[in-house]
Amino acid sequence: MKNFKQQALNVIQIEQQAINEISQFIDECFEDACQLMFDCKGRVIVIGMGKSGHVGGKIAATLASTGTPAFFVHPGEASHGDLGMVTKDDVVLTISNSGETGEVLAIIPVIKRIGAKLIAMTGNNNSTLSKLSDTHICIKVSREACPLGLAPTSSTTATLVMGDAIAVSLLHARGFTADDFALSHPGGSLGKRLLLRxxxxxxxxxxxxxxxxxxxxxxxxxxxxxxxxxxxxxxxxxxxxxxxxxxxxxxxxxxxxxxxxxxxxxxxxxxxxxxxxxxxxxxxxxxxxxxxxxxxxxxxxxxxxxxxxxxxxxxxxxxxx
Known part of the structure; x- marks a missing residue:
């Protein structure tokens, strides 16, 4: 009989370890990245491919709902017209665990030419993406929860947690209140509780x-x-x-x-x-x-x-x- 319970507990333990590991990367580079987003006069544009893209969509949504205007752009669509959304006043947050994702690297020269600031979030400080960026946030984990070491598990969890850390840090810096939060959630029960008079x-x-x-x-x-x-x-x-x-x-x-x-x-x-x-x-x-x-x-x-x-x-x- 397969022990599903024990396997699940192992996954949770490994991913908890990954979250503890990325605490060391709340450093000067993290502060630089937050400052770039805080000073941004445009929007924060989050870009990622595959699982990083799915996590990036959530990070963009969390930023937007906590006072930092943001949206997600798929790198494939970006190469076919969506880069027209990017302006020199924007900050682009690129997510790639390897830092070598081809679809993301392909649009970096255009982002640079536009003049937008570039933040990389990768698991490799020496990756191409990290070197091309204005600042780099490391999300390196020692291992994936997948026993094959292939399926993004611990790494995506670490990325998501780091994204939350950014969003909440900016929320505090902006003095974002519960009423501000409700304004971006008017249709939900929270918005009703906070806005309805x-x-x-x-x-x-x-x-x-x-x-x-x-x-x-x-x-x-x-x-x-x-x-x-x-x-x-x-x-x-x-x-x-x-x-x-x-x-x-x-x-x-x-x-x-x-x-x-x-x-x-x-x-x-x-x-x-x-x-x-x-x-x-x-x-x-x-x-x-x-x-x-x-x-x-x-x-x-x-x-x-x-x-x-x-x-x-x-x-x-x-x-x-």
Missing amino acids: LSDIMHTGERLPVVHQEAKITDALMEMSLKGLGMTAVVDDNNQLMGLFTDGDLRRILDAKVDIHHDKIQTVMTIEPKIADEDMLAAQALKIMEDKKINGLIIVNSQNQPIGAMNMHDLLRSGVL
């Missing part, structure tokens, strides 16, 4: 549940039923928020045998309820609701007048929850 999801106008403080409790219940948010704001003659009445309040007053047909809503409403403003992030509202164990919020303007309302269902529909 209450003004984007709150119920307004005719959908806003509100009754006057002199209204009977039954009137408030009808408003709650009509608007379907499980609550209603209670206001005075100047439309100032005086309180809030919720489904939870209804259960409590029924236990207290309140006359819902004759008693006024102001006698049973929650005074000084938790409120929010329309610029509050939906994620902040979620935390408030969780901390206070409430199911909804009234949104008010600077005059303490209700302008919106939202509940947990709105957060769920928006993807925040």
